[in-house]
Amino acid sequence: MKILFAGAGALGSRFGYMLFKNNEDVTFVDTWEEHVENIKNKGLKVIIDEVDLGNYYIPIYKPEQISGKYDVIFVATKSMQLRPMLDSVKHLFHEDTKIVCILNGLGHVETLKDYVKEENILIGVTVWTSGLGGPGILKAHGTGKIELKQVKEINLDRTLSLVERFNEAGLNIKYSADTYQSIWHKAGLNCVLNSFCTLIDCNINQYGSYDKNLQLTRAVLNEVTAVGRAEGVDVKQEVIENNIKNIFPLDIAGAHYPSLYQDMKNGWLTEIDFLNGAISRLGKIHNIPTPVCDVITLMIHSKEFINNNK
Amino acid sequence: MKILFAGAGALGSRFGYMLFKNNEDVTFVDTWEEHVENIKNKGLKVIIDEVDLGNYYIPIYKPEQISGKYDVIFVATKSMQLRPMLDSVKHLFHEDTKIVCILNGLGHVETLKDYVKEENILIGVTVWTSGLGGPGILKAHGTGKIELKQVKEINLDRTLSLVERFNEAGLNIKYSADTYQSIWHKAGLNCVLNSFCTLIDCNINQYGSYDKNLQLTRAVLNEVTAVGRAEGVDVKQEVIENNIKNIFPLDIAGAHYPSLYQDMKNGWLTEIDFLNGAISRLGKIHNIPTPVCDVITLMIHSKEFINNNK
Numbered sequence: 001m002k003i004l005f006a007g008a009g010a011l012g013s014r015f016g017y018m019l020f021k022n023n024e025d026v027t028f029v030d031t032w033e034e035h036v037e038n039i040k041n042k043g044l045k046v047i048i049d050e051v052d053l054g055n056y057y058i059p060i061y062k063p064e065q066i067s068g069k070y071d072v073i074f075v076a077t078k079s080m081q082l083r084p085m086l087d088s089v090k091h092l093f094h095e096d097t098k099i100v101c102i103l104n105g106l107g108h109v110e111t112l113k114d115y116v117k118e119e120n121i122l123i124g125v126t127v128w129t130s131g132l133g134g135p136g137i138l139k140a141h142g143t144g145k146i147e148l149k150q151v152k153e154i155n156l157d158r159t160l161s162l163v164e165r166f167n168e169a170g171l172n173i174k175y176s177a178d179t180y181q182s183i184w185h186k187a188g189l190n191c192v193l194n195s196f197c198t199l200i201d202c203n204i205n206q207y208g209s210y211d212k213n214l215q216l217t218r219a220v221l222n223e224v225t226a227v228g229r230a231e232g233v234d235v236k237q238e239v240i241e242n243n244i245k246n247i248f249p250l251d252i253a254g255a256h257y258p259s260l261y262q263d264m265k266n267g268w269l270t271e272i273d274f275l276n277g278a279i280s281r282l283g284k285i286h287n288i289p290t291p292v293c294d295v296i297t298l299m300i301h302s303k304e305f306i307n308n309n310k
Numbered sequence: 311m312k313i314l315f316a317g318a319g320a321l322g323s324r325f326g327y328m329l330f331k332n333n334e335d336v337t338f339v340d341t342w343e344e345h346v347e348n349i350k351n352k353g354l355k356v357i358i359d360e361v362d363l364g365n366y367y368i369p370i371y372k373p374e375q376i377s378g379k380y381d382v383i384f385v386a387t388k389s390m391q392l393r394p395m396l397d398s399v400k401h402l403f404h405e406d407t408k409i410v411c412i413l414n415g416l417g418h419v420e421t422l423k424d425y426v427k428e429e430n431i432l433i434g435v436t437v438w439t440s441g442l443g444g445p446g447i448l449k450a451h452g453t454g455k456i457e458l459k460q461v462k463e464i465n466l467d468r469t470l471s472l473v474e475r476f477n478e479a480g481l482n483i484k485y486s487a488d489t490y491q492s493i494w495h496k497a498g499l500n501c502v503l504n505s506f507c508t509l510i511d512c513n514i515n516q517y518g519s520y521d522k523n524l525q526l527t528r529a530v531l532n533e534v535t536a537v538g539r540a541e542g543v544d545v546k547q548e549v550i551e552n553n554i555k556n557i558f559p560l561d562i563a564g565a566h567y568p569s570l571y572q573d574m575k576n577g578w579l580t581e582i583d584f585l586n587g588a589i590s591r592l593g594k595i596h597n598i599p600t601p602v603c604d605v606i607t608l609m610i611h612s613k614e615f616i617n618n619n620k
């Protein structure tokens with residue numbers, strides 16, 4: 001079984017390494033020149049929990065250099081690069097190629113549907129984390145888990161055996177009918193913390209220290225919940241509110257500046273269109289007003305523009 | 311006629327100087343120790359349009375040191391200090407003391423009503439600007455004008471003769487029934503530019519350079535207009551939108567960071583409760599939803615709190 005990682009960044013190379021080490025036939029595709037060259041020439045250097053686990057010669061290509069057909073494609077890009085990446089690897093799909101997508105944010109199924117049948121889309125959410133310590137260097141900590149669901153649940157057998165096989169490599173995937181709920185719960189948390197920390201200019205603990213943080217949280221979550229339910233997902237707002245509150249302490253995630261904050265500071269475009277921006281977009285479809293997510297999305301985009309982020 | 315300036319900051323000392331120089335009986339009250347001492351000992355140093363016009367020994371006191379009765383009180387504080395200032399000078403009012411209030415923002419009439427009869431409240435709006443070059447030093451540029459209205463229009467004679475007398479000193483006051491409209495038009499502009507420039511972290515020109523700035527502007531102004539009309543004021547949204555657009559160029563006011571932005575950066579509390587916060591408060595009274603002003607007010611307050619502004 002040929003497995004392609006479309007995007008070999010932090011999470012992609014972590015999962016790719018785990019499967020490769022478990023003797024799966026793994027190939028990477030990436031667009032970052034230096035990263036590709038380093039992995040090609042010296043192998044992927046793997047450092048987990050501060051331990052150097054050696055270098056792994058996982059085949060890696062730039063999209064225009066790769067051919068053949070693959071059975072499973074893990075997409076592991078930034079949300080904005082999902083469509084361009086799929087365009088650049090779609091010649092590697094066969095009739096029954098499965099795509100695994102565990103990107104943060106909302107709206108990815110709509111994109112994926114343009115490339116494969118719904119029964120071949122495996123959509124999920126993860127709490128695994130990872131990082132890069134420079135081109136060719138994976139630097140990760142701890143463990144995690146994945147929740148996964150086949151969008152159209154017919155002929156589930158192959159997916160379930162895939163899950164089993166990936167779990168032999170330690171990916172810790174749970175096939176779950178509640179995956180959409182988990183995706184929305186994670187997206188809801190991000191719609192609050194990523195946006196507000198960026199606009200207020202603070203970390204998660206500081207956000208939590210403001211005595212009216214729950215009012216801010218609810219201003220966004222009331223819209224997330226209403227739109228999610230219109231989408232047919234049983235979004236439990238009190239669960240998201242608790243998830244947010246539970247990470248305020250400094251020894252949990254309080255000292256953390258959310259990824260969108262970091263992208264903004266680093267001069268990159270953000271994933272706002274797949275968070276609050278997705279709520280605005282879906283709200284329009286369902287005729288649900290989303291004034292707060294609308295204005296947050298516009299403010300984040302104006303900040304990107306004024307900072308000349310790319 | 312005894313005239314008191316309750317607050318002798320930038321604008322207060324400018325108008326006070328103009329009246330004093332025109333032989334009016336002017337007294338200052340201020341809480342800034344060094345400012346009071348300098349004016350007492352060396353006079354108010356007046357520099358207008360870069361020309362040093364000399365030092366003026368205008369009587370100045372701290373609130374607890376002053377006695378007597380005054381016929382006209384100009385209030386010239388920050389919005390948040392209006393009520394504490396009125397509390398500290400209310401022993402200087404007689405039965406028919408007039409209060410002139412040309413502070414930025416909304417909601418001041420409600421405060422003033424707790425101290426004098428409505429026919430003694432003169433509410434207005436100004437485009438005069440001014441600054442301080444340190445304690446005891448007035449540093450101002452250009453000229454301006456004032457629009458003024460007596461809240462309850464009975465026995466207007468004295469007010470109209472006051473206006474005439476103040477205009478002899480160059481204050482350039484127009485008594486106008488449309489003053490409320492002008493106040494709301496100015497507040498509407500500030501509800502947009504002061505808040506967004508602070509949250510996006512940009513100057514007025516940069517705000518205007520974002521191609522969707524009109525969407526942001528309207529997200530706020532739709533609420534301002536609806537609430538203003540419920541208050542009985544003929545708010546013309548297209549006028550505010552044009553006023554905003556017209557100051558985008560760098561050679562108009564584009565290079566300017568709005569006062570709220572400056573207060574935030576300087577570690578001070580902001581006037582948000584008298585701008586977007588006032589829209590939220592009045593919206594509740596009229597049962598008009600103001601989700602955008604609500605969330606902006608909360609974000610600005612959280613930023614003040616996290617920055618430890620005072």
